[in-house]
Amino acid sequence: MNRRTLLRRTAAASVALPLAGCLRSGNDEAGLTVAESTYEEGENGNAVVVATVSNPSGREASGTLYVNTEFDDESYTRVREITLGPNETTVVRVEYDVAYDDVTNASWNTDIVED
Template structure:
């Protein structure tokens, strides 16, 4: 798969992540949002995936982030815990043991559950 096609598919997925947080309302509902995602090549040539999680509310929030991906035909899930104070953001990086030059298909999906 060409890099341009790969980037286009990931950009579309990123737009869906951004819209997902806009559908929440109410003080007792979940407040954590996936603000943005990105992927690319590390300095040593491996594939990385970054996810930025935001808490736009006035209360503390914690949750679990699941990065489900299809990478060159292989499915994987990576899990990260997040604890965010009011009006804060954090970014975490997942590095895969695959050379970026060998990536033919990468489809990440981020699921977020609040504790």
């Protein structure tokens, strides 16, 4: 990378970083968050990831919950649309077509992207 390109990118970043988050609609309160997530056996014996999603803000918030799971080297991604009122919390259960007892290695992560 030449010096001019580096300087241009550094200058652009110095302008963009202070503005990060300023374009979000609504007030500056935090929006949707995943408070916790667990892995458990569902009622029918399948693997389930349970995520607790909260909206600690004083405004309604909508977003997309992404649940990325790996069971014994098989990857799965599930997506759920969520809308919560001010200071509301909900539990989202994501069930898989995988028998809980057949899973020897499970990992998962959750992420939420606000609209």
